[in-house]
Amino acid sequence: MTTTETALPQRRELRTAIPGPQSQALHARRAASVSAGVASTLPVYVADAGGGVIVDVDGNSLIDLGSGIAVTSVGNRDPRVVAAVQDAVAHFTHTCFMVTPYESYVAVAEKVNELTPGGHTKRTALFNSGSEAVENAVKIARFATGKPAVVVFDHAYHGRTNLTMALTAKVAPYKKGFGPFAGEIYRAPMSYPFRDPEGYSGKEAAQRAISMMTTQVGVDQLAAVLIEPVQGEGGFIEPADGFLPALSEWCTANGVLLIADEIQSGFCRTGDWFACDREGVVPDLVTMAKGMAGGMPLAAVTGRAELMDAVHPGGLGGTYGGNPIACAAALATIETMQQDNLNAAARHIEQIILPALREVAEKTGRIGDIRGRGAMIAAEFVTPGTKDPDAAAAGAVAKACHAQGVVVLTCGTYGNVIRLLPPLVIGDDLLREGLGVLTAAIEAL
Ligand code: PLZ
Numbered sequence: 266m267t268t269t270e271t272a273l274p275q276r277r278e279l280r281t282a283i284p285g286p287q288s289q290a291l292h293a294r295r296a297a298s299v300s301a302g303v304a305s306t307l308p309v310y311v312a313d314a315g316g317g318v319i320v321d322v323d324g325n326s327l328i329d330l331g332s333g334i335a336v337t338s339v340g341n342r343d344p345r346v347v348a349a350v351q352d353a354v355a356h357f358t359h360t361c362f363m364v365t366p367y368e369s370y371v372a373v374a375e376k377v378n379e380l381t382p383g384g385h386t387k388r389t390a391l392f393n394s395g396s397e398a399v400e401n402a403v404k405i406a407r408f409a410t411g412k413p414a415v416v417v418f419d420h421a422y423h424g425r426t427n428l429t430m431a432l433t434a435k436v437a438p439y440k441k442g443f444g445p446f447a448g449e450i451y452r453a454p455m456s457y458p459f460r461d462p463e464g465y466s467g468k469e470a471a472q473r474a475i476s477m478m479t480t481q482v483g484v485d486q487l488a489a490v491l492i493e494p495v496q497g498e499g500g501f502i503e504p505a506d507g508f509l510p511a512l513s514e515w516c517t518a519n520g521v522l523l524i525a526d527e528i529q530s531g532f533c534r535t536g537d538w539f540a541c542d543r544e545g546v547v548p549d550l551v552t553m554a555k556g557m558a559g560g561m562p563l564a565a566v567t568g569r570a571e572l573m574d575a576v577h578p579g580g581l582g583g584t585y586g587g588n589p590i591a592c593a594a595a596l597a598t599i600e601t602m603q604q605d606n607l608n609a610a611a612r613h614i615e616q617i618i619l620p621a622l623r624e625v626a627e628k629t630g631r632i633g634d635i636r637g638r639g640a641m642i643a644a645e646f647v648t649p650g651t652k653d654p655d656a657a658a659a660g661a662v663a664k665a666c667h668a669q670g671v672v673v674l675t676c677g678t679y680g681n682v683i684r685l686l687p688p689l690v691i692g693d694d695l696l697r698e699g700l701g702v703l704t705a706a707i708e709a710l
Contacts, residue, residue, distance in 0.1 A: 285323025391587030396424025420499030467507030536639030
């Protein structure tokens with residue numbers, strides 16, 4: 266652990282009820298000033314964060330098992346990232362890459378071209394948010410193929426902008442009342458081993474999706490298949506082995522582009538640079554964001570040079586895309602991931618989380634499925650003895666964890682999944698303590 270991180274004690278310590286009086290006072294101010302449409306999972310107001318802890322304005326130190334939704338994989342304020350940001354900000358804050366460019370943008374493009382799956386020649390464009398990257402991947406795919414349709418999957422999450430709402434599956438809270446949505450988006454069945462027929466293979470699940478695409482969309486209309494290789498918001502659904510390779514083969518054979526949305530699963534989160542790497546799947550385009558810049562807003566689309574360069578000059582861009590401070594943070598973040606081998610750290614975290622969850626699943630019968638990889642692991646809650654989703658149980662467990670100073674997040678189409686996304690730099694003891702609180706909350710259901 267590094268010096269700035271150790272300056273913040275890596276422990277859980279509750280000084281007040283959660284949320285404490287200072288947080289409550291801020292929450293009242295917020296209610297009078299911030300749109301009610303923007304909600305918070307756990308309204309403790311943050312004063313400091315680093316390593317595996319979040320310290321609130323009441324002095325409570327909480328264990329972070331969420332990383333701000335899979336963002337602070339290198340921890341908050343890693344000294345190498347902080348130094349890179351400070352250095353960049355002291356030089357210039359913004360010029361707009363479309364007006365007068367700078368090196369760090371180019372360096373980030375070189376880095377992600379090298380790290381993303383496949384040895385082919387690639388090009389990259391940078392944006393501000395995951396949603397914006399996904400929007401641009403669709404724009405590029407449509408432009409390069411001259412075709413309109415995009416296929417997405419059940420349980421998919423791709424963002425909250427108008428086009429990405431159409432790509433996202435779940436209506437509440439993301440889409441409710443916000444239509445009309447963009448056209449030419451079609452939804453295919455996902456491989457969901459826990460809820461598919463017993464023994465259903467990845468190949469069979471891919472065939473089911475392909476049959477939908479050929480009969481309901483048609484390859485002559487289909488620009489791209491867009492998929493999260495491990496689904497995030499939809500419940501950490503990991504398709505059966507062979508599903509992604511079969512889809513990828515079919516896409517290549519039929520002139521359809523495969524876009525991997527690695528926004529949540531990328532940058533060491535699953536124990537590989539990208540979740541596609543495990544089965545050697547090489548997408549035509551990859552979207553990334555979240556973990557890549559250590560908390561600074563940055564997103565990217567990387568893809569085959571001939572696709573990325575097909576777009577006319579000026580066709581892609583935005584005022585802030587590839588902001589120099591965010592680019593400096595990304596370069597330091599990626600270097601930190603390499604220096605500290607955070608892929609290995611993610612796999613080590615998996616070895617600690619899985620047995621703890623398996624034991625409590627066995628003991629309580631409340632968990633129907635444990636899935637995910639690396640530091641992206643989830644438990645799906647069911648009514649004991651059935652596969653009926655139990656959202657109330659997941660909600661109660663999350664609430665109990667929050668009250669005891671452990672930040673966990675829920676997810677899933679049915680709201681019945683607890684997901685764990687700790688910073689990859691969390692210490693073993695802190696992680697074990699957090700898991701202890703979680704498993705006790707499950708036992709107490
Ligand atoms: N694609 C796979 O996980 C963001 C959303 C939280 P933005 N996931 C967290 C919420 O409720 O808004 C995400 C993702 C995948 C795209 C996105 C969108 O990324 O940076 O939130 O726009």
